[in-house]
Amino acid sequence: MQHNLTLPIDHATARTFRVGDVLFLSGTLFTARDQAHALMLDLHASGESLPFDPSQMAMFHCGPVVSKHADGWKVVAAGPTTSIRMESMEDQFLRLFRPPIIIGKGGMGDRTSAALQAVGSVYTQYTGGAGALAAQRIESINRVEWLDSLGMTEAVWLLQARQFGPLLVTMDAAGGNLYKDLDRIIAENVKAAIARIETA
């Protein structure tokens, strides 16, 4: 099922999405890679608040290429990065900051899956490498945080998106997990392939 959504959305809505649904998002996305996750968790631990509200946005695992122009920053290319690198921090991040939608690639682990179910959020897969398509759907950069300390790739960019997608829901708030389903199928296929190799 396809959903065209305008952010912010509430968690009750996010809870209705199921593995296999395709989302197109309009509204604000914030980018966050490894270092941004660590920095925001550190800020929270030291009692400081974030300069934006992640619960009103979708989180995008992305280190974009941006260029600076007279009238501000522009996105050149912005595809997803490999999400599993953030696994050690994501459950805490979800529970604290509550973004209803994560955009990444490759899927995440059991701890993230549990947090998605607890918070009512979904993990979506954006096509890896589709950086030009993504840039076409980003209208502007609203602001950037921690650019000086984190650099272009790791900084948190707040992006104004229009019809951003296709985002394939691969982990939902009901515990649905495409990657787990595929674990079983692929394991069987590998077994069959090995049997073919043995008997050739």
Added chain:
Amino acid sequence: MTSMTIQEALRTALKQAATSLPQDVVAALRAARARETSTMAATQLDAILENVAIAQSGGIPLCQDTGIQTFFVKAGFDSPFLKELTGWITQAVTEATGEIPLRPNTVDPLTGENPGDNTGRFMPSIHWDLVDGDDVVITLLPKGGGSENMSALKMLSPSVGLKGIKKVVVEHIASCRGWPCPPTIIGIGIGGGADTALTLGKKAVLRKIGSQNPIPEAATLEKELFDLVNSIGVGAMGVGGDTTCLAVHVEVAHRHPASLPLGILVQCWADRRARVHLHADGSAEVLD
């Protein structure tokens, strides 16, 4: 083909590689889409093909990971430019980083410092082969981090033989799932020492899709591995589907009797390459 200076040709090749895919790769992606039976994998392949069209028409990078700029130089012994080539290549990378732009991707592994222009110690990465003649052919491969992270060296026991090699490749590619951005091009280097196996694997990635190793046993292995890898169902971007790899290329070196090194080099679907041909008179062209 337009004749240009080597500096112009290198900058043109860097832009071409970052923003467009070679025809053989586009054709292979289209064919994969046409035969895909999984609707989820089809959404990924459609997005990939739309992305390729947008990048090419807009002259913008295909992927935000514009890679480590990796050059393979076949340099004629009699070329008058051997002394200058490293400097020219490095200069072109610095300029292209600002112009295209490319993401500044080279990081000091000890301090984390990023020089900001894709250069640094041993960067850009340049492999040299000296050949007869006075021409130089430079092949550029901007290699993304996500797929490079899935590359592997396996030091096998020679007793496992070809069957053992096939099993290890199938198990490794299955374990990579969607992380290297499939459908991938898989370069397999067999033999040599550890370094030779990995270098051969990377050179295997450079070959055009549809090409075959001229050694019959290697060509057979390529075909068998291609069918085996595409039977495991990882699919485009790891969402499950019919095409996990677009090609398997095998390169082979003789080995030590006690060693069977196996290099598995994984290239994402954004198989960006370009070639520069530099003549002895100083004129140059970009080939593909």
